[in-house]
Amino acid sequence: MESQLAEIAQHTGGVIGNAWLMIAFPLVGAFILLVFNRFTNRWGHLLGVAMSLASFVVAVLAFVELLGFGPEERRRAVHLYEFIPGMVDMGLLIDPLSISFALLITGVGSLIHIYSIGYMSHDEHRRRFFSYLNLFVAAMLLLVLADNYVGLFIGWEGVGLASYLLIGFWQFKPSAATAAKKAFVVNRVGDFGLLVGMFVIWTTFGTLTFKGLGEQIAPGTQNGTMLAIGLLLLLGACGKSAQLPLQSWLLDAMEGPTPVSALIHAATMVTAGVYLVVRSGAFFFPEGSGAALAVAIVGAVTLLAGAIIGCAKDDIKKGLAGSTMSQIGYMMLGAGLGPAGYAFAIGHLITHGFFKADMFLGAGSVMHGMNDEVDMRKYGALRKVMPITFVTFFIGYLAIIGFPLLSGYFTKDGIIETAVHHQPILGWLAVLGAGITGFYMSRMIFMTFFGEKRWADDAHPHESPLVMTVPLMILSLGSIFLGGYLILSNRLLDWLTPAVGAPAERPEFHFTSVPGLATLALVAVGAIIAWMKYGRVPVPAVQPRGSFLTTFARRDLYGDALNESLFMRPGQWLTRLAVFFDNRGIDGVVNGLAAGIGGSSGRLRRIQTGFARTYALSILIGAALLTGALLFVGNI
């Protein structure tokens, strides 16, 4: 049984009534930095950080104000202005779900802004970088705060744009430019789903606001239309969250500067798909529906695929990207389980935001010290020269593999247990995925921080400045404690219930459940295998050939090859064919017609011989014919 969501109440005044400031601050920041471009070079980064922090302050104040309401009154809609008259108004929805996201985005976002001051300090376009970051924060906030699908979609594409700009930030590198374009185009495939989903929603219900849908859809409604909408929205979510089959762009997206990978491609933007599913959950993904099952299956398959890819990558960022895919797969799996899984999915999303950002920034710190080297085979023994980076990274590592009592332990175990309970097959797949996580994350730790030095000759690794390490410390604190705080005694569940609905039975966290223990065992096995292969024996400096499975994982499960042969090549042929048809076919007919008329008139004009007497003869004949015709007609 689904429970009714809390009513959405109109709200004016107070911080919540002015929540648009949250979006406005970074937007203004991006605007100033872009328009007054080089005049802001000197202090542009500070403005960027200030705007992000201002937004965070507003989010915190709104959060506090929201806490002042009773649980059933915590869904506040703020009307902004009439957007498309007769169709949709622009408005914000401040509820536990959206404010949780807003806190994550502005909080982690601000930390990454601060970190970027140090990371990008040598880049001559740092100011532009901060303007894009601000643009991203504004768009992401619009995505999660909008009270309707159109506003969500604007934010959705806005983050896509920011992601495009930031992946291609070093656009002079062809690989970066290509990766940026690929990310945008693949995302557009997902957007197609979201767009058509909106068409169906509008046609069926005549509204695009969450409030309107809440009033029209009885909880647990299932029919063909709802299933179609659910699957279309899932397609959109797959694009944004790099879930199969639209996963291929995420690994290439690592071409962007590392803070971008941390903020956009790990902590926030890629989780937008999860947000979409959870936000629409009560409408289109009710517990036990086909659409929800599809979400869970996509999540389970992706969590395995991402983990397998992560096992074979030597590029530290790509390894982390595979891991991100995999972790979002967990969230999707949780989101496909109905209200029972929502709290864990969102909880994992938040803790993942912390520990993954922590590790990405840690990786960035390593790269910063190693002349932007990303190949882990050229790392090794860095724990001594980069102690702070090592400790924070290690905490993130423990969190992600689910080391007991750290953040990831609570949230991931929650998802796994709920999954085993509701969808046993998918649940056990998730357990297996956790084991693989244990392997590839340990592999990363051993290759980077332990073992022999395998540095390039000109590498002089050093610890990063405080402006970079302090955000790391804060993030690792979150990686330690946040999960337990949110999950134990169901704090997050109760907080989210008004916005996403309550599960049929209240989950209890068991420290000694069968799936939980199995997970821990598998993780330990994975870590030990990693130690035997990468910790105990020296890591070869050149990538060994590896088995069929390794190649399979190295080539991203042949996702790109598949896309290439299924879409790109036929697409190129189609394009060439169309251009040929247009130039030779349609235009050929037109030009042929013109040439035909020109040719025949060229022949016809030969009659003009220039001999006046010939003309006179033709005049005579013409006159005679005319007279004859007149006589003939007159005689009838």
Add this chain to the structure above:
Amino acid sequence: MSPWLPILMAVPVVGAIVVALLPKGSDKLAKQVTLLVSLLVLVLTGVMAAGFDPSGDRFQFVAEYNWIPSFGVKFGVGVDGVALVLIALSVVLVPLVVLASWHDADGVKTADGTLITPKRSVKTYFALLLVLETMMIGVFAATDIFLFYVFFEAMLIPMYFMIGSYGGAQRSYAAVKFLLYSLFGGLLMLVAVIGLYVVAGKQTFMFPELVGAIQDPTMQKWLFGGFFIAFAIKAPLWPVHTWLPDAAAQAPAGAAVLLVGVLDKVGTFGMLRFCLELFPDAAKAFTMPIVVLAVISIVYGAIVAIGQTDMKRLIAYTSISHFGFIVLGVFAMSSVAQSGAALYMVNHGFATGALFLAAGFLIARRGSPYIGDYGGVQKVAPVLAGFFLIAGLAGLSLPGLSSFVSEFMVMIGTYSSQAHGSGALTVAAIISAVAVILAAVYILWMVQRTMNGPTAEPVKAFKDLSAREVWVLAPLVALIIGFGFFPKPLLDVINPSVQQTLTNVQVPTSTIAEGTGQ
């Protein structure tokens, strides 16, 4: 009787005469006078538009003078919401085009001094521009169908000369192709206009009096055909589109903006006002074939655009795709889709205008329209690259930019339209949504090849945008972003007249149905 529209139409003509009569050698003065006149028209239009009452009569600022009394031809002008926004679009674009074309007739030189286009008469170019402005205002303002026809055809003349003597290497081919295509359509329309006059038997060409005048369904179909083919060529709709890429590629960038941004809109505007309202039964009978053509245009234009190597041709093909959306919206027979289509006409003018102008600035620096001749422009000219990107994003209908609102409304209105019941329009909407993906491919491919990557050798000498060029693009970008988030001012003006159109389309049918029922 309101003097507004005749004044608006008179000012550019007077300006054109002044510019043409300036003494030899006063090229700079000619440019300044043109700019001033076009700005004056913009201000006047702004003042006039402020007095437009969306909830008032359909046609406002009406003025009628007898012209050829023996045939009942009047010089009748007046604007409804759609016409008003299109006139506004025209008068906004003209000063920007003047500014953008500042050196187009001076003989365009590249950075290394090679001449691309030779020196031509500056005065003539700008006088033609002003004449064209009058015609553009006139064609949207005409309420007399004969007057509309006259402007519809007369508009070709200044544009023919602007392409034919100020264009690129193949300008005469392109200009003649453009002229012949348009004349062919225009003649069919002339036949239909005369037929309408004779069959209606009302001794007038005034549009409001002719609405509902033709009741015979067969006659409606013939006359509809005459009008529609003319408008389809103008729009242009697949398969009569091939003149546009040639004309747009050969025309100077400013003329291309007016050609694609405004002149082509006359086609879709004509479909919305004349085809639908004068011949509602025929419009309904032909909806399905036209929707099919529109969907083909959308997808086909996008696919062919991907395969182009010439920037201006690429943009022209994207426009064919976008015009497919507008036609789809017009014939989807739902108020959302039609409002979206009308809004699309305006937004497309801004978006494609910006893209053409940015591409024009790029081409003026290198002398080649071929995408492959560029690379890494962002590094040497970041402002140019930024404007190019925003214009391109408007071309791919990025949400938050104005073209998204209109494209969204067209698609969602088509999807939800009940006009054909059976779901054919639903399928059309879904297929057209595929263009969302294709649009990303063609725009980003062009951006990547021109702006990103290592800087090509000839590109290294590029200067970034001058202040003049920034002043051309910045207003357009501001409008694109502004209407992307606040489309309401435009929609409030458009919606009532679209409602009126839909009423006119449906009312006659229902009376006929009742008539036969009794």
Add this chain to the structure above:
Amino acid sequence: MTTHYLVLSGLLFAIGAMGVLIRRNAIVVFMCVELMLNACNLAFVTFSRQVGNLEGQIIAFFVMVVAAAEVVVGLAIIVTIFRTRRSASVDDANLLKY
């Protein structure tokens, strides 16, 4: 009576037309044209007499005026052509063609 005049007019016209068609000399062609015009004049006057009003005669005067004007312009052209090309043959003046 009328018939005789008309037959004469037709004969004159036919002779003129034949002359235009078969003679090469521009002057002769020109004279033949005049002959055709005068054949027409004869027909006009004849009909005028038969019908009993003056319109036909007035037209005849117009034709004469036109013919005179034609002679002025035409002869001038022929003379000019003769001066430049040393020939008055109409077949030699065939530059104005496709």
